[in-house]
Amino acid sequence: MAKVSLQKVRITGLRGHYKILMQELHRWGLLEIIEKKEFIESSNQPGENFFAVFDLARLDFVLKSLAPYESKHDKADSFLSGGKLVMSEEEAKEKLKNFVPKSEDIISECEQIEEDLVRHKNHLHRIQKRKSIIAPYKLFHTPLLETFSTQTSETRIGAIRLLQKESFIETISNESHLVDLDVFGEEDGKFYFRITVSQEVAPRTLEILNSFGFEELDVQNEFSEFLNQKPREIHRSLEKEEKETEEQLQSLQSRREKLAVHLNDLRILYDYNVWRKKKNDLQYKILQTKNIFAFEAWMPERDYGKLEKWINDIFVGEVIMEQVDSEEGEVAPVYIQNKTGFASYEIVTEMFGTPGTRDIDPTSYLAPFFFVFFGLCLSDVGYGLILTFVSLFFLLFGTFSKSAKDGILLLLFCGIGATLGGIFVGGYFGMTAEQAPTFLLNSSYLAGVEGSLPFKGQFLDPMTGSGPITFLIFAIGLGMIQLLTGIFLDFVKRMKNKEYLDAFCDPLAWFFFLVVLCGFSVADIVGLPKELFKNLSLLGAGILVITQGRSQKNWFLKPISGVLGLYNITGYVSDLLSYSRIMALGLSTGVIGFAMNLTAGILGGMMPHPIVGFLVAVVFLLFGHGLNFALSVLGAFVHSGRLQFIEFFGKFFEGDGRKFKPFAREKKYLFFRNP
């Protein structure tokens, strides 16, 4: 039985023991605490920090800002553990103890550096902007003044668009002879100049300037601290300042990089603080008064004795645990646990949902089907072996949490399945018999002869002759087996839930009908007595007509409902057809692989030199098969999954359960090795 039965418990104790109890319960991770409204409402104790907690937002900020500077060595270390820090719990505690005293200094230093970096970057930005403004005026050899105008003349410096230069000069010289134009240069599509005119024509000149979109150099706002300095000097001092700021940025940057050596310690600190916060926060979900605390929780029944003994030994009656019955309408969470191997397929089940209280855990039943379907969908020995060896490598040399390990194990099974599927249909990187190395080939193979299969161990050739139809029938046959299994599981489920009448009338009646119908349809091929199966089918249909109308109150409508119930056969037919995707996906892996090989050959042949051609072909093959591998694995996985979710689960599984989520340590960065 893969569903672990859960027990509801109540724990009551003296407040003084809260800290030590929570510490241990959290470490064991056995209990899912129930948030009980009455308990929360009758609590009359203000919150208390049982565990000192560091500001997590600050820690998170520092971790994020330092993460990009992690040493390559550390990164490589955590590669085989999915980015987690692997150590024993004692090591982590020891490191934490050493790190805590200096943690505040390191964190505030890092925060200060981040702040300074932002400030300096903004400053640098502003300097660069001003530098670019003043640069075109370097030829202006007069110190900058707030205004260059005198009693008789007015002077402006600035720029217009270069395209309008000619027409501007023409307009302005037509206006007056008392105009002096000094050109500094033409840059970035702009025309920079100084213009001096006599006061009489000044207003008119300004009008003309504005009509040409004149951008005047804003000395007062942009360069007020540089008054009485020549643009060239300003540019020079801005350059100096830029260099200084860049140096400061550099030194801040290297200080930050140095701080990155503390990353791992900071990570330990982070995880521990998350746990502490969780333990502190829990007090708001339970009953607590000045002297006592109490809460209710779900826990696996099998661990009850162990926990009870521990509580009695440690707290000798000052904390007590007792079993309580669940209240009316209260739905227990569901905890599924399967044997190693099958446990990997829990991932597939969880993709759909957690089994409800009435459901049976479908994991171990879907596992063989998923294995076979995935194998036939991918159906390539090459791709299967890649998947197998990569996941095997991580399993053997990596350190992963149980859930991550289950995921890799699932990929390993998928790889093995695909390898077997590949042998079954003769898929080897999409190679044809002519391209394949001879050790893969049957010695008796005769090209072009119907029924002669090229590859060793091959069962059918999906590309030639009747191969595709055989494959299709095979896929649909597998579907039939899965559908019947699903209907049978529905029968088991209903019996378990004591719905005996329904169990016999629905799943069992349909099971019988579908089996004899199958027998009837293949009777000629496998040599079954056709007449017998015909009569049995009629009997099955008759049973369905009688039973399917049973929920109708009206006696007249009962037989009509029964006959209409037979119409459900179309649902089974469409379910069966859905299994044809196994064949289509299986074929597509091979054909795309074949197409990639073909294209690589053509591309290689087009190259002027055989060596260049060979290299081009190899690069294309890597790319093409990489793409095919990724798409085919994704397709095989999601479609094998879909067949479970829609066709298989549709027969018996509701998946409306709530997953058991124990109060346990969630490790974002850490992974504890057993000492």
Place this chain on the structure above:
Amino acid sequence: MFESGIVLSIIGAVIAAVLAGIGSGIGIYTAGSKAAGVLSEKPDLFGKILVITALPGSQGVYGLLIAILALSKIGLFSTTPVEVPIEIGYKILWAGILMGFAGFASAWLQGRVAAAGIGAVGRDESLAGKAIVLAVLIETYAIFGLLVALLIVNSIQL
């Protein structure tokens, strides 16, 4: 030109590849735009979202598959030219039309479902599996199209 088997075949192959490819393009565009939006908020979800975004891409591959299979059946890649009877040309043309339209419509609409699913994953990470399943429901019809087209093309013996 509708009297030449080889021309009909090539039109069929082109329709299969082009229409299914356009459908996949539109589908991934719809899903990808939504994905980029969600990623700007939650970059950690990249792995999950990438899988959903890639789903409408398969139809383009199915179209390509039918096209290449058809072209290799009529001997386009071999050095010796083969005479393609008109009936074979029509077979491939219809297979191509079938694959092209099945792929186009399903990829285009799958993109919308995928985009909605990506939005859901953005709010609740644990919905990733369900979002994938919803998007895959549509793909069924592309696969049925592929299946029939494969059977047609594969029945050709030259």
